[in-house]
Amino acid sequence: xxxxxxxxxxxxxxxxxxxxxxxxxxxxxxxxxxxxxxxxxxxxxxxxxxxxxxxxxxxxxxxxxxxxxxxxxxxxxxxxxxxxxxxxxxxxxxxxxxxxxxxxxxxxxxxxxxxxxxxxxxxxxxxxxxxxxxxxxxxxxxxxxxxxxxxxxxxxxxxxxxxxxxxxxxxxxxxxxxxxxxxxxxxxxxxxxxxxxxxxxxxxxxxxxxxxxxxxxxxxxxxxxxxxxxxxxxxxxxxxxxxxxx
Numbered sequence: 001x002x003x004x005x006x007x008x009x010x011x012x013x014x015x016x017x018x019x020x021x022x023x024x025x026x027x028x029x030x031x032x033x034x035x036x037x038x039x040x041x042x043x044x045x046x047x048x049x050x051x052x053x054x055x056x057x058x059x060x061x062x063x064x065x066x067x068x069x070x071x072x073x074x075x076x077x078x079x080x081x082x083x084x085x086x087x088x089x090x091x092x093x094x095x096x097x098x099x100x101x102x103x104x105x106x107x108x109x110x111x112x113x114x115x116x117x118x119x120x121x122x123x124x125x126x127x128x129x130x131x132x133x134x135x136x137x138x139x140x141x142x143x144x145x146x147x148x149x150x151x152x153x154x155x156x157x158x159x160x161x162x163x164x165x166x167x168x169x170x171x172x173x174x175x176x177x178x179x180x181x182x183x184x185x186x187x188x189x190x191x192x193x194x195x196x197x198x199x200x201x202x203x204x205x206x207x208x209x210x211x212x213x214x215x216x217x218x219x220x221x222x223x224x225x226x227x228x229x230x231x232x233x234x235x236x237x238x239x240x241x242x243x244x245x246x
Contacts, residue, residue: 009034020092024050123152
């Protein structure tokens with residue numbers, strides 16, 4: 001797997017941010033794909049774990065500044081001028097107390113023309129049954145209280161957010177007292193059109209379900225067409241692109 005990543009350096013020359021990097025597994029993969037990767041996490045212990053794990057890989061430890069970790073948050077990082085070609089935040093937003101401020105911070109960290117990737121959990125009866133009842137209480141795969149159902153976010157809510165969100169034209173922004181960052185009425189919304197079933201055009205954003213296949217013991221990224229058939233009722237991946245002219 002690591003050999004394949006190093007041969008497919010599709011992210012060479014790109015600045016990539018992993019928000020809520022945890023133990024650094026995604027950050028390491030991004031670095032092996034050629035990106036100059038920064039992993040950040042609000043937990044100092046997570047940063048320690050990620051740094052220690054990366055130091056055990058000669059490819060990463062000898063690669064100079066291709067992988068860096070910092071104990072900070074997106075809301076703090078946005079106060080700095082650095083912006084990124086790609087911002088990722090996997091399974092984080094459903095745990096934050098102010099998702100709008102978090103989304104604004106992540107969006108403001110994206111360069112014009114850059115990409116934002118999120119993975120999270122929809123707020124549906126199915127997701128409650130799987131992630132809380134089954135995973136926490138019945139199978140005890142994760143600690144009770146890991147998930148809060150009211151914090152789950154539906155794809156339509158992310159789409160709606162980026163239909164109104166407009167990037168600040170300035171190079172960097174400081175959060176306001178309300179926590180909202182970088183929205184400017186003169187900018188262009190990130191999502192300008194939707195079609196049947198409220199889905200965005202593929203040039204602006206996309207929603208894809210992520211389904212666990214127990215017989216194979218693996219996760220599968222579902223096709224775009226399967227979105228209409230309930231594939232995003234639990235885990236899903238959301239991608240949106242910042243307009244070049246914002």
